[in-house]
Amino acid sequence: MLESYLRKRLKEKEILLMTHIVLGYPTFEDSFSIIEAMVKAGVDLMELQIPFSEPVADGPVILHANQKALAGGATVKKCLDFAKNVAHTFDIPFLFMSYYNILFKYGVDRFVGATAERGLQGAIVPDLPPEEGEDYLKAMQKYNLAPIFIFSPTSPDERMKYLASFGQGFIYCVARKGVTGVDTNFSEQLEEYLARCRKATNLPLALGFGVKNKTDIDFLKGRVDIAVIGSQTIRLVDKEGVGVVGEFIKNLR
Amino acid sequence: MIDRGYYDGFGGAYLPEILVATFDELVETFQEAKNDPEFWQNYTDIMSTYSCRPTPITFAANLTKHFGGASIYIKREDLNHTGAHKANNVMGQGLLVKRMGKTRVIAETGAGQHGVATATMAARFGFKCTIYMGEVDMRRQRPNVFWMERLGAEVVPVQEGTRILKDAINEAFRDWVTNMDTTHYVLGTACGPHPFPEMVSYFQSIIGKEARKQILKKEGKLPTRIYACVGGGSNAMGIFKSFLDDPVELVGVEAAGKGLSSGQHATRLSSEDASIGVAQGYKTYFLQDNDGQMKETHSIAAGLDYVGVSPILAHLKETGRVRFETATDKEVVDALSLTIKKEGLIPALESAHAFAGAFKEAPALSGDDIILINQSGRGDKDIFTIADAFADPGWQEFIKEKAEEYHA
Numbered sequence: 001m002l003e004s005y006l007r008k009r010l011k012e013k014e015i016l017l018m019t020h021i022v023l024g025y026p027t028f029e030d031s032f033s034i035i036e037a038m039v040k041a042g043v044d045l046m047e048l049q050i051p052f053s054e055p056v057a058d059g060p061v062i063l064h065a066n067q068k069a070l071a072g073g074a075t076v077k078k079c080l081d082f083a084k085n086v087a088h089t090f091d092i093p094f095l096f097m098s099y100y101n102i103l104f105k106y107g108v109d110r111f112v113g114a115t116a117e118r119g120l121q122g123a124i125v126p127d128l129p130p131e132e133g134e135d136y137l138k139a140m141q142k143y144n145l146a147p148i149f150i151f152s153p154t155s156p157d158e159r160m161k162y163l164a165s166f167g168q169g170f171i172y173c174v175a176r177k178g179v180t181g182v183d184t185n186f187s188e189q190l191e192e193y194l195a196r197c198r199k200a201t202n203l204p205l206a207l208g209f210g211v212k213n214k215t216d217i218d219f220l221k222g223r224v225d226i227a228v229i230g231s232q233t234i235r236l237v238d239k240e241g242v243g244v245v246g247e248f249i250k251n252l253r
Numbered sequence: 254m255i256d257r258g259y260y261d262g263f264g265g266a267y268l269p270e271i272l273v274a275t276f277d278e279l280v281e282t283f284q285e286a287k288n289d290p291e292f293w294q295n296y297t298d299i300m301s302t303y304s305c306r307p308t309p310i311t312f313a314a315n316l317t318k319h320f321g322g323a324s325i326y327i328k329r330e331d332l333n334h335t336g337a338h339k340a341n342n343v344m345g346q347g348l349l350v351k352r353m354g355k356t357r358v359i360a361e362t363g364a365g366q367h368g369v370a371t372a373t374m375a376a377r378f379g380f381k382c383t384i385y386m387g388e389v390d391m392r393r394q395r396p397n398v399f400w401m402e403r404l405g406a407e408v409v410p411v412q413e414g415t416r417i418l419k420d421a422i423n424e425a426f427r428d429w430v431t432n433m434d435t436t437h438y439v440l441g442t443a444c445g446p447h448p449f450p451e452m453v454s455y456f457q458s459i460i461g462k463e464a465r466k467q468i469l470k471k472e473g474k475l476p477t478r479i480y481a482c483v484g485g486g487s488n489a490m491g492i493f494k495s496f497l498d499d500p501v502e503l504v505g506v507e508a509a510g511k512g513l514s515s516g517q518h519a520t521r522l523s524s525e526d527a528s529i530g531v532a533q534g535y536k537t538y539f540l541q542d543n544d545g546q547m548k549e550t551h552s553i554a555a556g557l558d559y560v561g562v563s564p565i566l567a568h569l570k571e572t573g574r575v576r577f578e579t580a581t582d583k584e585v586v587d588a589l590s591l592t593i594k595k596e597g598l599i600p601a602l603e604s605a606h607a608f609a610g611a612f613k614e615a616p617a618l619s620g621d622d623i624i625l626i627n628q629s630g631r632g633d634k635d636i637f638t639i640a641d642a643f644a645d646p647g648w649q650e651f652i653k654e655k656a657e658e659y660h661a
Contacts, residue, residue: 105545152271178431
């Protein structure tokens, strides 16, 4: 379902854009305005991060957004309600992104069911390798949602194939070692890695971590199917406010 | 990874993909070392020459008399180099770092003992060293910050989250996902993703191996009960492991802080405030809310002030093999005070939890019973906190004078 949407979009655009926001940061009203601006500016799909107190894979920008959203009273229930609203208001696919404890405490099957019921199309859980994800994978299949798995430059070829065998929709390729929100060197080395990713799967490839401007995205054209913008929009909102998000996104492609 | 380190559902390895290959390498290196008979020999040789192993057991004649119940013995992990059982784990992991050919180590620290131990190991083996420490803990344990820096380590203050142990662990992981090619993360306790719970317990098991022999030699029989404080659980696992198949009651004492009903505590295994969850790469009991967000914890002892607990201990709690009790900050200070006066021993605030737990039960036991308390570390590092707890006027005066000297 998600994959066919992406394939269709890819016939019209050279590269798709996925953006990432932390729900409830700075507020849920702002989250809504940011999504609205992003969709208007042509974003093709979005990750909605349910904040968690221990986001180990995230760098300082997204970490602070998580902490501030929680301090501002963001709860899982509010995130689910909010997601339902945006999924029904805007005509692009939305995915949940969160850490496994959020799903685990809610009940994995119940959480995945709620994700489907709210009209979302998949999920990214960065601290859940397939080896630990039996319940999750079963539930994602049951509710017909796409589990998005992650490749990293440290993943051997065999492991990439193994991960791809569980993935649906697309594969999220982490551009480099490290956490989110740190600069990435868009170089030949990255190209070699992406070639390895291509060989390991037929699914569309998204690339994230350190993608922050048009130059980065131009580099990625023809190399991946989706560019992921995460920390950069949060940084922008912190500095210049919600109002500049639309212009920023429009100028990326 | 084939064995994912599960203990009846607790444990596992909930890893971001970027670290999977690093953990595969670590698991392999650890397995090889464990299967190499020379490795353990080499490890104990180092511990007997660089640290003070075997550490003795001390018969606490005055405390025994004071309580009038069981004979009280104390396993003296405080006599290790750097003053705590933490030395065991870091030297063991240091040997693995050498095997892996890495050149830099990082570590989290709460009380600072693990940080100091890691910094000594790094100095000795010639590794670069970075220690992550919560800002709150840096204030509580300033003398240890001083020593880490003298030993050549960079101490990074962690200003995220609750600014204590769990936040230091998160920051260490963030460093690791960037620098894993050169760097090993020396996790200080029997928590975290597989193989850490097993590996840290393996190195710490030297405590119980010695203690079992020592008490048998001294008393000709096994102890009735063994007490250990439980933060992450490494000293408890260390002493318990060799007695798991014996008819010995094992008691873990968690930090009840300002009391279980106050919400300001670090009691994961004996409190309604904790439930099973997955964080920092493993499944165990965490102090968390219904959404799965980690709660703030409190203990007078920085080293026990942690949201999670060893998955192996969570398993031993469920099977009933280990009993878990708690001690409040106040009970701990009282137990510490009594131990200092009666025996001339100065347990760390962490270890004093084990003493407090044992003191509550010792009078009810008979003269034939033996109890063994693991004194996991020494209390010198706690001088500021203990002086505050005792509101020591002479010390306060000294600090004021010292401050004035620096102004001069």
